[in-house]
Amino acid sequence: RYEVLEMYLKAKEFIELYYKEVEMDEALLKNRLLEISNEINESGTYTLTYDELAYGARVAWRNSNRCIGRLFWESLHVLDQRAITTEDEVAEALFHHLQYATNNGKVIPTISIFRPDHIRIWNHQLIRYAGYETNKGVIGDPDSIAFTKVCESLGWKGLKTNFDVLPLVIQVGNQQPKWFEIPQTCLLEVRISHPTITDFVNLQLKWYGVPFVSDMKLEIGGIHYCAAPFNGWYMGTEIGARNFADEKRYNVLPDVASVLGLEQTRDSTLWKDRALVELNVAVLHSFKQAGVSIVDHHTAAKQFKQFEKREEDQGRKVTGTWSWLIPPISPAATHIFHKEYQDKVVTPNYFYQKRRY
Ligand code: HEM
Numbered sequence: 199r200y201e202v203l204e205m206y207l208k209a210k211e212f213i214e215l216y217y218k219e220v221e222m223d224e225a226l227l228k229n230r231l232l233e234i235s236n237e238i239n240e241s242g243t244y245t246l247t248y249d250e251l252a253y254g255a256r257v258a259w260r261n262s263n264r265c266i267g268r269l270f271w272e273s274l275h276v277l278d279q280r281a282i283t284t285e286d287e288v289a290e291a292l293f294h295h296l297q298y299a300t301n302n303g304k305v306i307p308t309i310s311i312f313r314p315d316h317i318r319i320w321n322h323q324l325i326r327y328a329g330y331e332t333n334k335g336v337i338g339d340p341d342s343i344a345f346t347k348v349c350e351s352l353g354w355k356g357l358k359t360n361f362d363v364l365p366l367v368i369q370v371g372n373q374q375p376k377w378f379e380i381p382q383t384c385l386l387e388v389r390i391s392h393p394t395i396t397d398f399v400n401l402q403l404k405w406y407g408v409p410f411v412s413d414m415k416l417e418i419g420g421i422h423y424c425a426a427p428f429n430g431w432y433m434g435t436e437i438g439a440r441n442f443a444d445e446k447r448y449n450v451l452p453d454v455a456s457v458l459g460l461e462q463t464r465d466s467t468l469w470k471d472r473a474l475v476e477l478n479v480a481v482l483h484s485f486k487q488a489g490v491s492i493v494d495h496h497t498a499a500k501q502f503k504q505f506e507k508r509e510e511d512q513g514r515k516v517t518g519t520w521s522w523l524i525p526p527i528s529p530a531a532t533h534i535f536h537k538e539y540q541d542k543v544v545t546p547n548y549f550y551q552k553r554r555y
């Protein structure tokens with residue numbers, strides 16, 4: 199039937215890419231394609247070997263047009279969790295991923311890949327702060343308000359601080375999702391201080407050390423891994439110029455400006471820009487002092503330039519989403535701003551998928 203043929207064509211395209219890049223010989227390739235063709239005819243799908251799966255996850259990162267961190271695509275650690283079938287086993291595997299990748303601050307880029315159908319993680323990121331709408335305004339992260347309500351409807355209760363760590367919400371098939379509190383041993387947080395402005399700690403800001411994106415789908419050779427949480431390390435601006443600074447997030451720029459003693463009545467004093475820079479200086483300083491991996495946007499851009507060079511040397515064109523690749527502060531101070539990128543989407547890749555709530 200048509201689906202069988204479509205699956206085979208996508209499998210063939212991926213396997214040929216893999217065998218070419220790892221330079222396996224033709225006979226092995228032919229054999230593997232025959233094996234896959236039989237499995238698809240029998241079951242409508244097929245199973246990747248660990249090596250094929252790991253290579254697919256790494257190339258999916260290499261193909262992620264919005265990612266500035268792609269230089270390190272070959273060093274992604276791949277945890278194969280396809281044998282897992284229950285929510286409790288998934289939670290255990292995620293606790294392991296959190297601890298392994300956090301590595302006491304020396305962050306290891308890692309992905310856990312669960313079986314391609316049945317498992318779904320409802321969290322946007324494995325570690326994220328709750329958001330609550332109250333009659334006295336929003337507590338915590340406004341971005342989390344909807345998901346926090348889902349967690350409360352499942353029985354979870356937060357302390358209502360600005361930094362309540364949300365539970366893992368794991369669904370098998372179409373069953374009722376189960377929630378799991380994340381153990382402290384899996385959690386590393388960084389308190390934000392400034393290298394020279396001592397009053398900065400009065401803002402009482404902190405953030406979690408490692409970002410684990412858990413709501414995207416990994417597609418390899420026609421197979422859709424709907425639960426494949428991955429982590430890297432942060433680029434400082436994500437926290438300092440967006441999570442803390444956006445008016446619809448923690449909206450702290452006015453408070454930062456007050457700590458800096460800045461006049462806020464006229465835009466033309468650029469008080470917001472001064473507050474942004476010092477907030478980003480503080481984020482980078484705090485992570486470094488805590489021994490937690492982080493990269494500034496200038497270094498990240500230089501690494502991306504190295505990635506572009508290496509890809510050209512390998513005869514591959516680098517594709518990208520310009521508006522995502524430029525950093526949110528001082529974009530024109532990076533080479534990225536001054537060139538164009540083709541925003542062509544190829545697979546393997548990571549894609550958005552429809553939310554379950
Ligand atoms: C190792 C350090 C890494 C750094 C510093 C980094 C940096 C970034 C940044 C700053 C963004 C934009 C995020 C935003 O604006 O919200 C991004 C996007 C992205 N990154 Fe990376 N990244 C890293 C590793 C990874 C890894 C390991 C993967 C997957 C295996 C990955 C896949 C992606 C994807 C798919 C996006 C687009 C997300 C979306 O469309 O919402 N990155 N990265």
Ligand SMILES: N/C(=N/c1cccc(CO[C@@H]2CCNC2)c1)c1cccs1
Nearest residue numbers: 267409410411428429430431432433436
């Ligand atoms: N530094 C990172 N930053 C992000 C990478 C991908 C996605 C996100 C969060 O994206 C949200 C959706 C659009 N902006 C916020 C952040 C990484 C997360 C996981 C591996 S590296």
